Amino acid sequence: MADRTGGEPQIDGRSTRWDEHKARRQVDLVDAAVALIEEEGTRFRVQRLAERVGLPRSVLYRHFKDRAALDELIRRRVVDSFMRRMEPTLTFEGTVEDAVHRVVGAHLDWVAQHPRLYAYMGVAEHAMGDGSLVADTKTAIALMLSERFGEVLKALGVPQAPIRSVAVGIVGFVDTAVNQWAHDERREQSEEELRAMLCRSVWAILDATLRDLGVEVSPQQRVSDLGPH
Missing domain, CATH: 1.10.357 (Tetracycline Repressor; domain 2)
Structure with a gap:
């Protein structure tokens, strides 16, 4: 929403906090994925990651665009x-x-x-x-x-x-x-x-x-x- 005095648009603090939380959560999930590969091998399955972090697979995918995006972050x-x-x-x-x-x-x-x-x-x-x-x-x-x-x-x-x-x-x-x-x-x-x-x-x-x-x-x-x- 624009400032009525003509200044810079105001940034919703809640949105910023959510972005920061999502970024931290994404890092944690990639760390968990790397640890899972180290323990169980190369045939990495997202379902196993979801089980490891205690999240439904659908919720886990909210942190990544798709499987390819997750794989790229792991690489x-x-x-x-x-x-x-x-x-x-x-x-x-x-x-x-x-x-x-x-x-x-x-x-x-x-x-x-x-x-x-x-x-x-x-x-x-x-x-x-x-x-x-x-x-x-x-x-x-x-x-x-x-x-x-x-x-x-x-x-x-x-x-x-x-x-x-x-x-x-x-x-x-x-x-x-x-x-x-x-x-x-x-x-x-x-x-x-x-x-x-x-x-x-x-x-x-x-x-x-x-x-x-x-x-x-x-x-x-x-x-x-x-x-x-």
Whole structure:
């Protein structure tokens, strides 16, 4: 209803409070859905969620436009969880070898700790691309890596290098390998063997790239000694 004095339209406080309540309730329901998937597996059913939170299914759906909207919020929550695990690892702490192990290990640790959430991303009706981590997430990680690589290379006197393509390739390689391992019922490698193989491979790519640029770096050198910190 407009203000009779010609000011801004007044906002109904009751409507605002309801919107805030609905938003909080939606977050709680998505949290419950994620917990249900972690406990029971990827074939997530809304009826089970309704039973878990003690609401009729029809009431639960008042908080979401439809099943697709709920699934999208769950996917976002899964990706957010993964990104919160990965972002702190992209630092200059320790040696080059430490940095490689930290980033690769964080990816593999998250998948090992949340296998059902990871698998949920690849279930047919909820699949995103090839069933591995969402493409935008991989791109975001690759861009963060390329920024850090670029800073180090500038400090080493190499201001221009096609490092973004290398970062995208590394992230894609690690994610594809982990995705295949996670879905393989007859794994040819243990988790520790996969971790070691990925770290060796990532270092080999970095080493070859640096040598092509005329730079030699020992995996035992501290990253902070190579670039800004």
